[in-house]
Amino acid sequence: MLVPSRVARVRRSRREAELRRSLIPREQLVLQGDEPSAELAAVLDAARAGDWRPVAGYLAEAGSDGDANRRWMLMEPMGAAAAKEDHWLRLWREEEPRSAAAVLLQTDALVQLAWEIRTARYASEVTREQARGFHQVLREAEQVALEAVELASAGDPNPWVAQIAVAMGLGWSHEDFRGLWAEVVARDPHHLRAHEGALQYWCAKWHGSHELMRAFVDTALADAPAGSLLTTLRVRASYEQIIRDKAGATAYRTPEFTAAVDALLADLAQADPAHPQLQAARGWAAWALVMNARVAQALELFQVMGREVAGPWRYYDDPQEAFDRMREIAVQAIARAKA
Numbered sequence: 001m002l003v004p005s006r007v008a009r010v011r012r013s014r015r016e017a018e019l020r021r022s023l024i025p026r027e028q029l030v031l032q033g034d035e036p037s038a039e040l041a042a043v044l045d046a047a048r049a050g051d052w053r054p055v056a057g058y059l060a061e062a063g064s065d066g067d068a069n070r071r072w073m074l075m076e077p078m079g080a081a082a083a084k085e086d087h088w089l090r091l092w093r094e095e096e097p098r099s100a101a102a103v104l105l106q107t108d109a110l111v112q113l114a115w116e117i118r119t120a121r122y123a124s125e126v127t128r129e130q131a132r133g134f135h136q137v138l139r140e141a142e143q144v145a146l147e148a149v150e151l152a153s154a155g156d157p158n159p160w161v162a163q164i165a166v167a168m169g170l171g172w173s174h175e176d177f178r179g180l181w182a183e184v185v186a187r188d189p190h191h192l193r194a195h196e197g198a199l200q201y202w203c204a205k206w207h208g209s210h211e212l213m214r215a216f217v218d219t220a221l222a223d224a225p226a227g228s229l230l231t232t233l234r235v236r237a238s239y240e241q242i243i244r245d246k247a248g249a250t251a252y253r254t255p256e257f258t259a260a261v262d263a264l265l266a267d268l269a270q271a272d273p274a275h276p277q278l279q280a281a282r283g284w285a286a287w288a289l290v291m292n293a294r295v296a297q298a299l300e301l302f303q304v305m306g307r308e309v310a311g312p313w314r315y316y317d318d319p320q321e322a323f324d325r326m327r328e329i330a331v332q333a334i335a336r337a338k339a
Contacts, residue, residue: 052092082109110141157187283311
């Protein structure tokens with residue numbers, strides 16, 4: 001007959017296996033964006049073949065609803081493609097030199113190229129050659145962005161949003177950045193992608209501090225509409241601060257962090273299912289719930305997320321492995337509690 005401790009181990013093992021079966025296997029996980037929709041894949045294939053017109057049509061249709069944040073998110077894969085090979089984009093610029101969409105896309109492509117040159121490593125790990133190339137391409141992006149501002153409609157925030165990463169990389173002063181930010185929020189006060197970029201500018205690892213970053217988040221959330229997912233900013237700010245300070249696990253169990261997680265969960269419940277950053281917000285919430293020792297709620301989100309990895313795991317060298325490891329922490333904790 002099994003002794004009680006052995007019985008508990010067997011029950012725990014069975015429970016772990018049952019929970020794992022509710023999740024997509026590790027080998028089937030993909031990074032968000034690695035599997036574009038059929039429509040987007042066809043547009044990108046056409047661009048790589050030298051035809052820019054499907055890109056122009058796609059972006060024109062994407063912008064028809066007036067949602068600047070959504071337009072920005074739909075443009076990013078095009079910018080990534082152009083950062084790797086821009087022959088088609090140069091043809092577009094030659095044939096339609098006054099195209100606001102093409103100029104904005106070129107700005108974003110240059111920014112993405114600059115960051116690829118630099119890499120995501122810490123500044124101390126970036127070589128002198130990488131830093132030189134990074135700044136050179138960003139200065140080019142800075143000039144193209146001015147043209148994007150000139151050609152865009154007066155109410156479009158995205159030519160200004162495009163300059164946020166430029167400002168961060170080139171080390172714009174606080175005064176200059178605040179001037180840029182005023183242009184963004186005057187046109188779209190709740191542009192999530194813009195806020196994510198500005199948060200990075202204000203964090204301590206770039207040009208701000210914990211205090212400036214927190215003040216920025218407080219302002220952003222003061223009038224944020226329900227479902228905007230701007231509540232991810234509070235969780236992301238905590239992540240930046242805790243990582244920077246090398247704080248222990250207790251930093252994720254404070255009333256402030258718990259409240260930030262609760263606010264994000266409430267926001268997720270009211271978000272549009274078509275919100276372009278919904279999956280990323282789920283990822284931040286799932287990560288935060290595990291760190292906040294609320295593993296059962298985290299597992300529910302991991303199940304909803306399926307096979308697409310998004311959120312803080314994108315910062316890891318192997319996002320799928322890091323994501324799967326966090327899921328396993330949740331699985332083992334739940335099974336241990338119920339054994």
